[in-house]
Amino acid sequence: MISKSRVIGGIEIGTAKVSVLIGETTNGRELNLIGFGKVASRGVLKGTVYEYRLANDALQEAVRAAEKMAKATIEGVYLAYTGDHLDGSYNEAKISVSSPDGVVSEKDLERVEANAKAKEVGENRMVVQALRGPYHLDGRQVTQPVDMTGNELAVGVWKVHGDINRISDSIRLLNGINLTVEELILSSIASGQMVTQDEERRSGVLVLDIGSGTTDYALYKDNFVVRAGAIPVGGDHLTNDLSLGLGLSRREAEYVKIEHGKALPTAEDGQRAVVMEGGEGAIGERSLSQLAISQILEARVREIFEILQTTITSELLNKAYIPGGVIITGGTSQLPGVTEVGSQALGLPVRCGQNPKWVVDQLSGPECSTMLGLLYRGFSREKKSGGSEARRAGGLFHKIGDLFGWRNM
Numbered sequence: 419m420i421s422k423s424r425v426i427g428g429i430e431i432g433t434a435k436v437s438v439l440i441g442e443t444t445n446g447r448e449l450n451l452i453g454f455g456k457v458a459s460r461g462v463l464k465g466t467v468y469e470y471r472l473a474n475d476a477l478q479e480a481v482r483a484a485e486k487m488a489k490a491t492i493e494g495v496y497l498a499y500t501g502d503h504l505d506g507s508y509n510e511a512k513i514s515v516s517s518p519d520g521v522v523s524e525k526d527l528e529r530v531e532a533n534a535k536a537k538e539v540g541e542n543r544m545v546v547q548a549l550r551g552p553y554h555l556d557g558r559q560v561t562q563p564v565d566m567t568g569n570e571l572a573v574g575v576w577k578v579h580g581d582i583n584r585i586s587d588s589i590r591l592l593n594g595i596n597l598t599v600e601e602l603i604l605s606s607i608a609s610g611q612m613v614t615q616d617e618e619r620r621s622g623v624l625v626l627d628i629g630s631g632t633t634d635y636a637l638y639k640d641n642f643v644v645r646a647g648a649i650p651v652g653g654d655h656l657t658n659d660l661s662l663g664l665g666l667s668r669r670e671a672e673y674v675k676i677e678h679g680k681a682l683p684t685a686e687d688g689q690r691a692v693v694m695e696g697g698e699g700a701i702g703e704r705s706l707s708q709l710a711i712s713q714i715l716e717a718r719v720r721e722i723f724e725i726l727q728t729t730i731t732s733e734l735l736n737k738a739y740i741p742g743g744v745i746i747t748g749g750t751s752q753l754p755g756v757t758e759v760g761s762q763a764l765g766l767p768v769r770c771g772q773n774p775k776w777v778v779d780q781l782s783g784p785e786c787s788t789m790l791g792l793l794y795r796g797f798s799r800e801k802k803s804g805g806s807e808a809r810r811a812g813g814l815f816h817k818i819g820d821l822f823g824w825r826n827m
């Protein structure tokens with residue numbers, strides 16, 4: 419059999435960085451990660467392009483770096499998406515089984531899904547992802563109802579949708595450099611695939627991807643994403659708060675956040691000081707209160723979880739529904755004390771997510787979870803068209819434990 423290979427890319431255009439990860443699939447059975455590029459983001463804020471040329475330049479720079487390492491050209495892109503304009507809506511549809519003998523057919527599935535997706539999301543809105551939940555046949559949950567017997571078939575669909583112009587701007591960035599977007603994927607869904615286990619997704623778990631401009635969430639139950647979306651608060655807000663509260667430049671505030679920041683004040687903080695060297699035009703050194711730094715960060719981190727609590731209903735955000743608790747990822751998840759503050763605010767166990775153990779150091783950080791998840795999604799789609807001999811994704815991803823043994827690096 420002639421081998422058929424295809425080069426796919428996972429791209430994340432965020433407030434802080436633009437990241438590109440390239441993989442090569444072979445017959446839908448193998449995936450080799452062959453290139454990586456990352457640059458500081460420009461012209462993007464909270465998932466929205468506000469200066470096209472700056473964003474385009476940053477994207478091209480990241481793509482060139484990744485393709486140079488890969489020695490290959492990207493043929494299709496899986497694009498991570500977020501934005502403060504995203505919203506979600508749920509619609510459930512019920513139909514009567516069409517067959518006289520009550521046996522469910524494929525056409526019944528198509529009909530009930532079409533009805534559940536039919537509800538409009540509003541003028542100038544575009545669906546980013548339509549997430550189907552489990553089927554219910556005469557009130558009982560079933561995985562695959564075809565050939566089962568019943569009278570009424572029901573299914574629910576959660577739609578993540580956003581402003582059509584803002585989404586179009588992001589896609590146009592890719593099209594402008596001759597890259598085709600094959601699928602938009604919410605950042606939290608991409609990263610969630612990496613930091614959760616099958617059992618957690620079955621029993622119930624919430625994934626939070628705390629980025630620079632937004633915090634994305636994905637709620638799993640029975641192996642389905644039943645709720646997903648974004649809230650317009652992220653790590654950049656922590657930096658802004660430090661800048662305003664302590665009279666620092668953004669650069670200084672970012673340094674303080676990374677080097678001295680923590681989200682949970684302690685008694686010892688009141689006795690500690692952070693000494694800052696005088697910046698341009700300044701005389702001498704500045705002394706900052708560690709307690710003030712911690713209190714400022716705690717207030718904003720707590721707000722992230724409180725906004726999330728009002729966004730997701732208490733019916734879903736509790737220990738009974740999601741016994742797996744909350745898993746956080748993204749760059750801001752590394753801030754000390756975030757898990758403790760989150761647990762206090764939500765009344766649920768909160769922990770930092772970990773990428774699979776086979777991931778080498780260059781991709782082991784939480785900021786890489788989304789890119790890995792994008793290529794996982796891309797490989798899954800390629801696998802479906804690669805024939806019945808395709809290996810299970812889990813086995814494949816275990817195989818590439820040496821995934822950063824770059825070709826001819």
